[in-house]
Amino acid sequence: MKDHLIKLLETCIENSSDEDLGALSFVLEGIQNKITEKNTTYIDGLLHMERKLDENSCEITVPNNPILYNNLNILHGGITATVLDTTMGTLANYHLPEGFGAVTNQLNIHYIAPGTGDKIRCRAEIVHKGSKTMVISGEAFRSDGKKIAYATGTFFTIQK
Template sequence: MTPNPAYVQALRESVRSAPYPNLIGMTIASLEFDRCRIDLELGEKHLQPFGIVHGGVLATLIDTATFWAGFMRLPEDAGLVNVDLKLNYLKAVVGGRLRVEGECLRAGRQISYTTASVYDAAGELVAHGTSTLMALPGKGLKLGVPKFL
């Protein structure tokens, strides 16, 4: 099966305009089978009191990238939920742009295993995480266009 570009675009717009992603300011830059990229331009709202990016921002980015990396292989009528999320903070970040690369290492009918890495503007790894995801039959997105061509 081939992902429908119109579906991918509708999904990206749906995520961009959803309340929490909009609040954080993250966007799905690319989405395909087993991979995705999330981008975030950092601002003052992302900082904790010591002037560095809050760990919750990095956790959100890893959570989001692992989720979408596992999503495209699902049947059109299925949704997805995290079973666990594990991450490591590797370097403090104070500003700039973050790029998050998500990859599905194993896509299963019910359980998938994904990973994500967060890079700063200089391309340095600042955080890394993994997630186990569970498919939810009957909980697919209704975007008005077919998921696959």
């Protein structure tokens, strides 16, 4: 496996543009984030998520990078959805007792403005906390402070 990866990396490096090398660096640094436990999952690491969490809210910031862009060279809506879902899900899980987890049952997103700038910041707050479900709202902002998306999510509580 290692020999294959070394060969693949060498081929990519030899045949890449500066933009390609920047994307490769972003991905490898993301994997390193997971390996060194800066982030707990590969998706958190790959997106370079920085997290702030307290009793009332969760905030996740992700640097904007061309690897996350769609064909219009703006942040892909699926990335925005992933970061919003992660932000809301993190807050839901924070409020559950040991041995339980929250999984997304429904996710609704309203895209408002293009995701441009050097980062995206998502913030989540609990709307309703029941015994089996939680409803959480989230907002995504670009670096100039403009809101790019509004979301709500329903999360089921399950036993791990």
